[in-house]
Amino acid sequence: MQIKNLLEWQYDNIPVHRIEHMQRTAIVAEELATIHDLNAEKAYLAGLMHDIAKDKSDDDLLKISMQHNLINHQEEKDAPHLLHGQVGSYILANSLHFTDKDILFTISWHTTGHYNYKDWAWATFLADKLEPQKIEENNALKPILSTAKNSLVDAVKEFIIWRLKQREDMNKIIHPMSAEILKKI
């Protein structure tokens, strides 16, 4: 798949504000991967594509996921927006013929992260949560970006602990992968 074709597809199918978020994510992912001497090109590409299914309705996400066996946990059925990574990865592989398995895996799990992530994939995960607009919306994230410049793993732990507390306070569904990551990375 050519990146030019992907970008054309994005502009036909995805709202501009989402494309801009993916572009900002790609840039921060590349920066973080470069700082830590990791695969900045993969981190950038995963960032550029990670939310291509984010604007699908819950019904569509659930329908596509059921049809193609993309559901891993009950929590994903209860909160179908958690499936937008899996569905995005499925579209990239099957409609856009994208073949890089590590990038597809990174996109599949970008909402929660995954304990089997490649080292560079954490740069994409963090960039999604810490790109400039996210920090503007919530200043509490700023110190986590500082941590990320020293250690991606420390920043991932800091972010997950912060988000678990936030979701508990709001009584929102918590995906079991978050606890798994804290145990295993």
Ligand SMILES: [Fe+2]
């Ligand atoms: Fe997302």
Ligand SMILES: [Fe+2]
């Ligand atoms: Fe995102």
